[in-house]
Amino acid sequence: MNFKRNAAVLGVVAVGAMTLAACGSDNNTASSSGGSSVASDATCEGKTSLSAAGSSAQKNAMDNFVSTYISVCQEKGKDVKIAYNPTGSGDGRTQFIAKQIDFAGSDSAIKGDQATAAKDRCAGGDAWNLPLVFGPVAIAYNLDGVEGLTLNGEVLAKIFSGGITKWNDPAIVALNSGVDLPDEAITPIVRSDSSGTTDNFQQYLTTASNGAWTKGAGSDFVGGVGEGAKGSAGVAQAVAGSPGSITYVEKSFADQNKLTVAKIDSGAGAVELSEETAAKAIEGATFKSEGVGDLTLNLDSIFGTKAAGAYPIVLATYEIVCSTGYDADTSAAVKSFLTSAANEGQTGLSEQGYVPLPSNVQDKLNASIAAIG
Template sequence: MNFKRNAAVLGVVAIGAMTLAACGSDNNSASGGTTVNSAASTATCEGKEALSAAGSSAQKNAMDAFTSTYIAVCKDKGHSVKLAYNPSGSGDGRTQFIAKQIDFAGSDSAIKGDQAAAAKARCAGNDAWNLPLVFGPIAIAYNLDGVDNLTLGGETLAKIFNGGIKKWNDPAIAALNSGVSLPDEAIVPIVRSDSSGTTDNFQQYLTTASKGAWTQGAGSDFVGGVGEGAKGSAGVSQAVAGAPGSITYVEKSFADQNKLKAAKIDNGSGAVALTGDAASKAIAGAKFKNENSGDLALDLNSIFGSTEAGAYPLVLATYEIVCSKGYDADTTAAVKSFLTSAANEGQADLAAQGYVPLPGTVKDKLNASISAIG
């Protein structure tokens, strides 16, 4: 899964300490050009200077933005800080976290099962918490000449991607697109040929939203049984750009980069276009598996199955996996400080990078969990 991947996706993202200026100001400019009100930040900038993290490449650009902002905040508060984030993949991040090689992990899915038990041992007998910090929408991108306004739903998408619907003018699609002239043309599904968190989330969405039309299950490998494969988010989006009649699921930033049209989704309450506000509305209605716990692993069905008017339900979440307790005092302070900044002023730049800033309901719960660490 990757909201916005670059060629250095497997390299270490290391952002060095910035030197404290002799005369500080309450307003600093982060490296991305955003003005940061350091006085308003509740990040303490205390604890050890250098944090390390690894994992999800999907959140790599978000971590860049968070770190740049955090450095600016701490510079003005008289602290020099660093964060090295290696976007080596979710599985590797969880493995390194369990092995105590990094301070926290980024992951496209919550830690669970045997890994959660191993993480508890790593955290000195305390639970590891899943904190959803970065969200990004998936576009249903298509290439259909003359059709600029297309609506699909969970059931029609399931049947397109498992071969139940083969033509663009199928009556089920036509019923969602009154007044639209749909061609008598074969649908060409383009799917990820590599293992992908995007595929897993898309198939989980189909399982939840298709009214039983998707029975193939989920997982990081595509299991629909139809379609042409392409590697990576760049691969599927470029394939659709060059193939009339094609359709894929891909992160919004890639659809935008390739100038692809994105279908609206009718979740049962009318067609909803993919916008930041519409995705944020679906996220705001999210429920958590343990509502009264500091662990904020999401009940994804509450997002994927949303029928709220104006909510775009096909949204990805990525987590930071941290020790609820069990760090040494300096690491505890640094982890809490960085995450506090990321969950608040760090969200300001995310929309421009293809992510969805945290809605207030999620931000409040996240801040409460961060405060409870240690």
């Protein structure tokens, strides 16, 4: 499936066509492309104002979706407003359950007690997790004269739990034949704030470390070592200024700070992080439920990939919606906006460090969006 050209411009915001509530400094600048009109299956029907909140990791992607959708609807003679507040995944889920927003963005699927509570919010219907945004997580490091470093899940688990403390540790040397690694201390830089990126990175370590990571996962870093920095921008800037350091951070922040990024060897050879290698891991993703509806991912199918040329550390952000229980106008508007985001809205995401949806995931997502009641 080919992505349609994004004709939206963020200048639309200045004339008041959109209300975008964005807060905090942990954001990159989103971009969108000017040009010809946008072809879209979005109807622009339903209520003209939607509200959402949650994951800051998808904030720049959401900017792209919103600006594109405004352009689509203006060409259909309709003005729409979408407010997205990047308050964090946990807050987004809380606001969704409390009926304060129409949908939530979350780096973790809604589940357990929150999923049960969401049934009340959705008038007895289930809340669905729809993966709309994928962003690779870079392993960024600052080691003078060393480029193209290769690491794997087991070594990373030991670095971030204190089992490996020197750059010339035999386990790192074994992965980097011919590379002159210094007898220098490793300084892990970790998120000091609760973060979906931390949760996903620790889930990756749990899956890919051959048992070396025993700490578990969660939004707070549990490795017990390292120096903390707040937000994606904070850890990236800390590594940029700290020789011998290493961190996990979204690719866009690593690029912005011109950080050196490690290759990952999952057993089929070292794989460099790129849009194509991350997309290959996503293409192989499986879902906890087959068919149309909830699309919660089996993250092990990504983090544990053994496919040659697949980069495994990829964060997925879900849009959490009611499968049923919306009033008719809200249902129509949510479906219309997400249809646009899943298709023409994907254009331009790679420029911001995200990975556009592979066609097999895009097709499943479109089917589930259409099934929202």
